[in-house]
Amino acid sequence: MQKPIYLDYNATTPTDPRVIDAMLPYFHHDFGNPANTLNSYGWSAESAVKKASEQVAHLIHCKASDLVWNAGATEGNNSVIFGLIRKLKNENPDEKIHFITSNAEHWSVLNSFKAAEKYEKIEVTYMPVNVEGMISVEELKKHLKPHTKLVSLIWVNNEIGSINPVEELAQVCQENKIYFHTDATQAVGKIDVNLEKTPVHFLTFSAHKFYGPKGVGALYIRSQNPSIHIEPFILGGGHQNNRRSGTLNVPGIVGAGAAAAICEKEMTEDSQRTHDFCVQLYNLLKVNLPGVEINGPTLTHRSPINLSLIMPASIDLFLPALSGLAFSQGSACHTVETSSSHVLSAIGRSPMQASRTIRLSLGRWTNESEILEAARLISNAFKGISGYAYLHDTN
Ligand SMILES: Cc1ncc(COP(=O)(O)O)c(C=O)c1O
Structure with missing residues (x-):
């Protein structure tokens, strides 16, 4: 599998x-x-x-x-x-x-x-x-x-x-x-x-x-x-x-x-690459799901690996359609927490916005075809919501 x-x-x-x-x-x-x-x-x-x-x-x-x-x-x-x-x-x-x-x-x-x-x-x-x-x-x-x-x-x-x-x-x-x-x-x-x-x-x-x-x-x-x-x-x-x-x-x-020691040599390049992929993924999603919103700072002032996004509907309802992706809703560090994130509530997000939040985080082995596929899967999962456009296969 x-x-x-x-x-x-x-x-x-x-x-x-x-x-x-x-x-x-x-x-x-x-x-x-x-x-x-x-x-x-x-x-x-x-x-x-x-x-x-x-x-x-x-x-x-x-x-x-x-x-x-x-x-x-x-x-x-x-x-x-x-x-x-x-x-x-x-x-x-x-x-x-x-x-x-x-x-x-x-x-x-x-x-x-x-x-x-x-x-x-x-x-x-x-x-x-x-x-x-x-x-x-x-x-x-x-x-x-x-x-x-x-x-x-x-x-x-x-x-x-x-x-x-x-x-x-x-x-x-x-x-x-x-x-x-x-x-x-x-x-x-x-x-x-x-x-x-x-x-x-x-x-x-x-x-x-x-x-x-x-x-x-x-x-x-x-x-x-x-x-x-x-x-x-x-x-x-x-x-x-x-x-x-x-x-x-x-x-x-x-x-x-x-x-x-590896980070010391490769961090600058790794972080630039993941940042660029975050921007690319966000832009692709924004085209297909214009209502998508970022949690936290703008793309230029945030962690180079993190994209926390509010989707058009509660993530729970779309988990089967998103099964091709491994992601988190809030943080993965708290074993009982799902959609009710204290961080999202601290920045003023409602429980409904929290339930719609998806945390995507990228790293050393993330590549462009994964970004394109992630954009396709997420867009397709939510395509029916509020008349969002359908994103065709990228491959
Ligand atoms: C900001 C932050 N602090 C602390 C921890 C706890 O790390 P660990 O589970 O390795 O002890 C994490 C884990 O996700 C984290 O993201």
């Missing part, structure tokens, strides 16, 4: 075969535990992890030793929020703590903040994003309080592709001596992430969003200007300088490093 055309790169990406090649030796031949410094198996694993840290550090312009390997962005986001709470409470048990985030964050951030409110009695402000899904510097400044300790804002939105002005937002926090965290899961490997220019204190990501393996990612914790220490979220044998315990997933980490 032919597989559907994959247009769900925001959900996950296939592991690049070059990444798999880099990982393979670390399953069997070089299988050592990097924590074991007494034999050569451990040494070669340790040096592979070091190389991977350097590859990621090169991509995002940070110090390799500021990266803490983990199981991905969900863990990273939890670690920042709860690690910081533990540190603050430990330093000053009576101090009031206020955190700020937005109402369009990934669930791993939102639910961590909700748990922080419920179990840790932290005061949390959920700032409203604008109609394009972004937070401005002015909006952030309105919500700062004397006891604000952390601001956490997503870099690139996973549902609607909005790009927050992270450099300026981080600057505001730096000026006000507030920690700044960004969930950069949809940014790393897609757009320029440069921590020399962007004064973030914490950054999180997962390798499987940029052609690395699943279940591995990293948390960046700045060690200079200022030097930051948070309490570890996962306790154990004190691995990674006591920042996150547990035997390292060496093949996964090697894969993350290799994926980062």
Whole structure:
């Protein structure tokens, strides 16, 4: 059976075969535990992890030793929020703590903040994003309080592709001596992430969003200007300088490093190509289904891989006609969520518009014939609605 055309790169990406090649030796031949410094198996694993840290550090312009390997962005986001709470409470048990985030964050951030409110009695402000899904510097400044300790804002939105002005937002926090965290899961490997220019204190990501393996990612914790220490979220044998315990997933980490090195070389070209295909797909759909509307920013100011569109009718009714495509409705990261997306509602979309939303996301292996076929399938699926034109076979 032919597989559907994959247009769900925001959900996950296939592991690049070059990444798999880099990982393979670390399953069997070089299988050592990097924590074991007494034999050569451990040494070669340790040096592979070091190389991977350097590859990621090169991509995002940070110090390799500021990266803490983990199981991905969900863990990273939890670690920042709860690690910081533990540190603050430990330093000053009576101090009031206020955190700020937005109402369009990934669930791993939102639910961590909700748990922080419920179990840790932290005061949390959920700032409203604008109609394009972004937070401005002015909006952030309105919500700062004397006891604000952390601001956490997503870099690139996973549902609607909005790009927050992270450099300026981080600057505001730096000026006000507030920690700044960004969930950069949809940014790393897609757009320029440069921590020399962007004064973030914490950054999180997962390798499987940029052609690395699943279940591995990293948390960046700045060690200079200022030097930051948070309490570890996962306790154990004190691995990674006591920042996150547990035997390292060496093949996964090697894969993350290799994926980062490939992105460094190919990202500009990849992102230009996916952006151009997004524009082409949108224009084709617009000809055949003129009522189609974009969620989030215009095509020139959004993630180069994401196209979130409101179709003429509820997607559920057209799933059989769209079975040749693999896509998402809102985000794929929340297992029970279908059409009721908190992000779409945050930008003012109604539940009906949300039920009509289709998230198409493109990647390294998307090609033009897939774009033409996707345009044909989607146009044909909705052709009868409100007298939209029929798009003929492109092949
Ligand atoms: C913006 C964002 N943050 C966090 C995550 C969670 O990543 P993971 O499931 O790899 O932990 C995702 C996954 O889709 C995401 O898109």
